[in-house]
Amino acid sequence: MSLQSKADTASTVAIVDAWEKLAARRRFYTILGLAILFAAFVASVRFADDSNAGHFFDRLPHLFDFLSWLIPKDWNDVWRALLGIASPNDQGGEEHNFTVGRVPLWGGFYIPNYIELMIVTINIALISTLVGFVVAVPLSFFAARNLAPSNPLRILVKRLMEFLRAFPEIVIAGLFSAVLSIGPAAAIIAITLHTIGAVGKLFFEVIENIDMKPDEGMTAVGGNWLERVRFGSLPQVLPNFTSYALLRLEINVRASTIIGAVGGGGIGEALKLSISRGFGAKTMALVLLLFVTIVVVDQVSAALRRRLVGEAAFVPVH
């Protein structure tokens, strides 16, 4: 009995016809949906342009004017600003006072001001990520449906996490800088709180997807809740947790830069001042430093995460 001989029976033909009809209808809806989406997009852009008194497309070419204000008069000043070397263009103003804020080490060696500010910014991100991680791990086990010791507690912890990540870091930072005055402390608290909410959610979703067989094994040997979590779940989720924490570190470096601009200390503050006063060389130096730092942090963290995920890829075959 071959498949060929069966293919032209009436019922087979009917099934193929019905399937083609169904596929055609699906295709029609997809095209219709895309057409509606496109029309809505065009209409909304029109509306936005009109709300701007019709200047959006007129003013678009002037976007690059802004960048021209930031071109330094002497390109060598970019390196000098970055490395804290005195500039021949220094006429006593703030535009070229590159040696201010050096941190002396020993002899003639020092840390340039901007490098130190960058380190402050990275440190804010590091400590916030670390504290956020340490708090989020236990919270996420209370929030995961499959492991939460009690349902009211689970809902409470979930709401708490939602509350913490509902506010952008910059809002929390503004609140705390009003209380704690301007400086890194407010930035650290703000980023830590937001990190707890953000990674906590990712963590408990990881936990809700684990294989429960090891946990069942731990229950069956008479393990209590802590022992089940420690041996049944933690070995499974830790690589993913670490990976998410590293991803969060990348985000937090950027967040702590931005918070710096509203008074959180570190490099963001210097960048904001430099841009608002039109100091071309300083701005260029800071942008360059930020760019290099963020690329390095992202690459290192991506490499680490690849290694972790590579390890986690080893799972038993069922």
Add this chain to the structure above:
Amino acid sequence: MRLKLQDLTRQFGKKTAVDAVSVDIPSGQMVGVIGRSGAGKSTLLRMINRLADPTAGSIHFGDVEVSGLRGSALRHWRRDCAMIFQQFNLVPRLDVMTNVLLGRLDHRSTLSSLLNLFTREERLMAIAALERLGIEQTALQAAGTLSGGQQQRVAIARALMQRPKMLLADEPIASLDPLNAKIVMDSLRDINRNEGITVLTNLHTLDTARSYCERIIGMSQGRVVFDGTPDELTSDAIHSIYGVEHASQFDETMTSTAISTSGATEMSADPHPAGNLSLAPA
């Protein structure tokens, strides 16, 4: 100590998985539970160590009412009533040694367990358990990298570490090849004979139940429909358990995973004793 199940019932929604099961198992018996998929075998075993809670009825072990235990008393019972699973339920990322040591969890303080601080005595005990099952050379490997048969032996070593008074096995050989299935069943029989503890095991192959168990309990639709010795398991009894129209439709050798040995065949009703290597359907 005697295990006594009295009208034990478990319902999932409207469906009754285990329906008023009353069984009395004296200490030291090796008992096989057979039946179709969905007959309630797993639920029955999982109620005995309380991985599932009974809807009605009671479980007694000696003087202890197991069905009423809570908190640390319940954890002590689970320690005393070790269980091995079809899918082994080890921690795949931890090494074999740690997996076996985890059998000690309810014998020690939580803090030292969480910090992974096991005593030298416990390590020696773990090695002894692994040696008994012939897999001591895997002690430092991650459990997830072992073959199924090796993993099941690690699970048995972990169960031994609990110093159990009873051993439950839920389809222990269903995912194993015939040779490993024999090794695992031999180990269970060895534990039953040397430790003198009750072994209660679910099996999906009749001939394994016949060869290894002194008593067979047959379940169908949540009820016990057969309870007796392998000799009493006639084709009528098989019919009542599996619900096949004619016993002739049902050939035990079709589902067999056993490698026939002299020890296995003497009790077996297997008409083709030699070289039966057919694999069980999944």
